[in-house]
Amino acid sequence: MTGDDRRAPASAHFGHYELHEVIGTGGMGQVARATDTRLGRDVALKVMHPSTATDDEYRARFQREAAIVARLTDPHVIPIHGYGEIDGRLYLDMRLVEGRNLAQLLDRGLLEVSRSLDLLSQIGAALDSAHRAGLVHRDVKPSNILVDPKGFAYLVDFGIAASVTQQDLTATGQIVGSASYMAPERLQSPPRSDARSDVYSLACVLYQALTGSKPFVAGEQVQLISAHLNAPPPSLRQHRSDLPEALDRVVRSGMAKDPAQRPASAPELMDAARAAMSQPRRPVTPAAPRHAAPAAAAPRAADRPPQSHGATRTPGPGHGATRTLWVVAALMALICVAVVAYAIATR
Template identity: 80%
Template sequence: MSGGDVSARRPARFGHYELHEVIGTGGMGQVARATDTRLGRDVALKVMHPATAADDEYRARFQREAAIVARLTDPHVIPIHGYGEIDGRLYLDMRLVKGRNLAQLLDRGRLEVSRTLDLLSQIAAALDSAHRAGLVHRDVKPSNILVDPKGFAYLVDFGIAASITQQDLTATGQIVGSASYMAPERLQSPPRSDARSDVYSLACVLYQSLTGSKPFVAGEQVQLISAHLNAAPPSLRKHRGDLPDALDRVVRSGMAKDPSQRPATATELMDAARSAMSQPRRSAAPARPPGPPSSPGGPGSAGGGTRMPGTAPLPAARSAGRPAHTARPAPEPAASVGGGGRATRTLWVVAAVMALICVAVVAFAIATG
């Protein structure tokens, strides 16, 4: 391979690799689709930029990336086939994943809630695996999440990852990573980070996936940094009024300024998000008009029949397997269920009419007799 970057116009050679096209570019180098001519398989080949290859700091970071990923066995971390140095340039040979990164998917708009929770739960598992190994990714963002056609997600680019117990290899005061997803503690002086810093970044990605917008948007880098340091976590409901308050609270907790107030693990964050979406949505019960129901046998009726004043209500039939409910006190006769009050009044009217008729008949008989 020549001293220039990988060319997409014609295949180039890099040792025993044949390079085809650039599929990604980062701070340390480029990733190309390549063919390992020894094994006859297509791979993703990351090659360090010539300008940085001679820098001891960058060389150390690149070499550490290979060692970091080699230590991880989670299926959502792209495995490494090999790494080394060819013609004075470092390289990393990884599995080639056919698909798109999350940033490309979000260019089309926000994702469905179920798909968001599924993809980011997979990434949470990868992060927790790295954290258990004592590693912090430090650059969780949509472009570092690959999704294959079957919906299997991979976390990639541990190029700026650092051991939890290790000093950063960057120069003093230099911040490495994507400011749009960066935890406040990483923006302070001196910067610090641990597993909860990745939880913050994942919460930012969760917010963007659900709303189609980054949590904080600013025209200048200093304004963006200030927002992460000082501004309250934004509400999902600003963009998605259809999402429940419980999910809003979960995302806000993941973006808490104080790391101790965030979920302890990435999986805990995503489990809480799933739980929030599975809770039934509460809605106000419609108001019922006063007075008895219009038809017997409706809700609240005692067997659907009419009862006379002073009689006890009939016991309601109980469905098999349904628990018994506490009996309600008998209603007053004037409001008896099933129209009993109206029936009583009707009987009295009929009786009065009949009495008047009888009186009239007797009077007529006397008069004619």
């Protein structure tokens, strides 16, 4: 669903529902804030578009969504109060949740990494519940993730969800879903999908939540499809060099072309992402300047190597006094020799 601020006409009614402003619009129907006049409570009411109300395929999808959501009990899936048909148009009565979808939040700027991981871990839990029930959502994208003011996330719009045994094609041969987040196997011929297709889509959403950019961007849809089929998963670090390489590896593993190379479940993907962010970072040691020689401690006397013979020694304290004494002694010896020689000569 995407945000829409259009308002329903004042005092507009749909059966026993009084309609207020439109809060979302999708391919099959429109979601409005409404009041159930029988019970006196506000609800989110999804009603089929008049243009699709008579289309058997769309009616079958709408009814399937109601049946799917009704049997899921995960807290991150908005519960439904009931569903039925009024004046030939199918409707779905759901709990009204105040908040914004993830696409709207990202339009306002990047979220903190910890918040992105927290929100998408909640969505991973919702997907896991659907997968254990044998269902594939097939349309995981930011606009289908609703966040309330307390930070509680809901996965919405199960309109194209299917069992793992159902084909990914409509009766007219069209692929359903959002190409920006679609797994490669869903774009191949014949297309196929299972829980790991939703893991791929969740990894694409995680990439966008962390970087502000979709993993693949192209002007034409055929180029976008080609990128999902053939281009290697992009690196987070081309947008965010501050993110660790371990997290980059986790996200790229979620977008692996081969489903067997992806994490086996949505919680496994998100657990790995959180673990990657919790790993201690290695401190960076600054390199010494190239022009400065490393300082060396002066060796202790005991550590100094013995000097070789002939080496010049630096005179130490008292060395000059010792030399003077030797000179005096030599002079005295010469005087003594001179006195003896004189005595002999005068006999």
